[in-house]
Amino acid sequence: MDIPSGYVRQPAEQRRRQPRPDYGGGPTPLFDDTSSPGDPATFQNQQQGQGQFYGGMAGQQILSDPMANMAMQYGSSLATQGKDVMEKHIDRFISISKLKYYFAVDTTYVGKKLMLLLFPYMHSNWSIRYNKEEPVAPRYEINAPDLYIPVMAFVTYILVAGYCLGTQNSFSPELLGMQASSALVWLILEIVVITMAMYIMSVVTDIKTFDLLAFCGYKYVGMIGVLLGGMLFGSMGYYLALAWCSASMFFFLLRTLRLVILPDASHDMVSSGGNKGRTYLVLAIAVLQPLFMCWLTRHLIPSQN
Amino acid sequence: MALGLYSLIEAALLCVNAIAVLNEERFLSKVGWATDTVSGFGEQPGMKSQIINLIRSVRMVMRIPLIIVNTITIVLLLLFG
Numbered sequence: 001m002d003i004p005s006g007y008v009r010q011p012a013e014q015r016r017r018q019p020r021p022d023y024g025g026g027p028t029p030l031f032d033d034t035s036s037p038g039d040p041a042t043f044q045n046q047q048q049g050q051g052q053f054y055g056g057m058a059g060q061q062i063l064s065d066p067m068a069n070m071a072m073q074y075g076s077s078l079a080t081q082g083k084d085v086m087e088k089h090i091d092r093f094i095s096i097s098k099l100k101y102y103f104a105v106d107t108t109y110v111g112k113k114l115m116l117l118l119f120p121y122m123h124s125n126w127s128i129r130y131n132k133e134e135p136v137a138p139r140y141e142i143n144a145p146d147l148y149i150p151v152m153a154f155v156t157y158i159l160v161a162g163y164c165l166g167t168q169n170s171f172s173p174e175l176l177g178m179q180a181s182s183a184l185v186w187l188i189l190e191i192v193v194i195t196m197a198m199y200i201m202s203v204v205t206d207i208k209t210f211d212l213l214a215f216c217g218y219k220y221v222g223m224i225g226v227l228l229g230g231m232l233f234g235s236m237g238y239y240l241a242l243a244w245c246s247a248s249m250f251f252f253l254l255r256t257l258r259l260v261i262l263p264d265a266s267h268d269m270v271s272s273g274g275n276k277g278r279t280y281l282v283l284a285i286a287v288l289q290p291l292f293m294c295w296l297t298r299h300l301i302p303s304q305n
Numbered sequence: 306m307a308l309g310l311y312s313l314i315e316a317a318l319l320c321v322n323a324i325a326v327l328n329e330e331r332f333l334s335k336v337g338w339a340t341d342t343v344s345g346f347g348e349q350p351g352m353k354s355q356i357i358n359l360i361r362s363v364r365m366v367m368r369i370p371l372i373i374v375n376t377i378t379i380v381l382l383l384l385f386g
Contacts, residue, residue, distance in 0.1 A: 178309065185308040200355045 102147035102210055112142050113149060117221050118245070120252040127259055143256065147210065150217020154183065157220045160227045164300040167231065183220075183296055190216055190292065194285060201277040205261045215253060219289045222249050223297050230301040238301045246290030253286040318374060324363045325371055333360070 090096060116123055128143045158180045165171040191212055198205070222245035229241025262278050333339055338353070340361050 181309045185310060185313045188313065200352055200359070202352075202355055 098208075098210065099147070102145070102214065105146050105148045109142060109146070110149060113146070114221065116142070117149075117218055117252055118225065118248055120248055120255065123255075126255045145211045145214035145256075147214050147217070150214055150220060153220035153224060154180075154217065157183065157223050157227070160224055161300050164227055164231055168302050186292060186296065187213075187216060190288060194281075194288075197281060197284070201281065203261070203278055203281060205278075207260050211260070215256065215285070216289070218252070219249055219293050222246070222289075223293050226293060226297050227300060230297070235301060238297075242290075242294060242297070246293060249289045249293070250286050253289060254282065257282045257285060315378070318378060321363065321367055321371060322375070324360055325367055327360060327364070329361075329364075333357075 087096065126143055128141055158176060161179045162171060162176045165175055191209070194212060194216075195209065225245050226238060226241045230238030233240075261282050262275070327333055329340065338357050338360070340357055
């Protein structure tokens with residue numbers, strides 16, 4: 001985590017004014033700084049220049065008071081210590097390093113994936129090329145699951161739901177929170193039920209919990225489309241959009257999960273009983289998504305009169 | 306349905322309580338879900354033995370935390386409705 005701490009520490013350590021090391025060293029960086037106009041080195045120099053400018057103004061006041069200086073340094077070291085302790089504790093529940101891979105996306109991936117979620121019928125190659133040890137960053141492989149799209153789609157869904165409620169003159173800020181927690185609760189329930197089903201049917205797959213979270217979170221993209229269709233074109237538009245998005249999500253999940261959960265034909269150790277259970281599991285996951293899409297958007301569309 | 310996070314927590318607590326209450330010798334043996342009959346190391350665990358193992362492990366692991374969480378929940382519900 002060099003990038004955020006480097007940028008955050010700039011204004012706090014104005015006394016040293018050392019040139020920051022280039023962050024491009026080490027293994028392939030997971031996140032390229034594509035937001036800068038030039039290459040990352042010039043961006044860093046700009047940042048440093050700005051930091052020095054601000055530090056120059058404030059530094060005179062700070063330098064003149066050594067107590068405040070010491071307090072500031074002590075505070076910043078406390079903050080770093082607190083961050084380390086928190087990271088160590090959080091690491092026991094959610095592995096942060098694995099979580100970073102799911103957010104390593106770029107614009108072309110997001111665009112292609114959204115097209116794929118809404119129109120998956122033309123895609124031909126659904127397999128994921130990666131080695132089993134480490135997860136692949138979605139930037140390099142379009143079939144890999146990511147968590148960026150589900151998170152963004154969830155927040156957008158809440159906002160669009162608020163807008164839908166507003167057009168029916170029944171909006172209040174508490175409703176936004178209720179929508180958010182309700183959708184979150186259903187998502188958690190779905191993940192828990194699927195995980196328990198996988199355990200009970202003793203289906204041992206490569207799929208991890210975050211992958212499952214990503215796949216179940218893709219339905220929020222469809223729900224946004226359904227809500228927009230319902231708002232723009234009335235209840236007929238709602239049902240049409242629901243049918244289309246349900247079919248797309250069903251197809252997408254079938255093709256994707258078939259390669260993850262069902263074993264290849266080359267495995268001989270898996271008995272045929274396991275195969276039947278896995279097929280049912282894939283079907284159940286794929287069928288749950290349209291049901292949830294319908295359930296979570298029904299109460300937001302104005303009923304037909 | 307306006308579910309909230311608290312509803313989820315309460316529902317989960319009630320479900321885990323329900324699993325923990327299933328007594329081994331008074332109920333499960335009579336139904337045929339006793340744990341001493343499924344100890345073979347077969348190739349496929351099968352669904353029934355998985356469920357039996359799950360019930361047994363939930364009972365063993367969650368006994369003490371359930372006491373604590375139940376007490377806290379009862380006190381909170383009494384105080385705040």
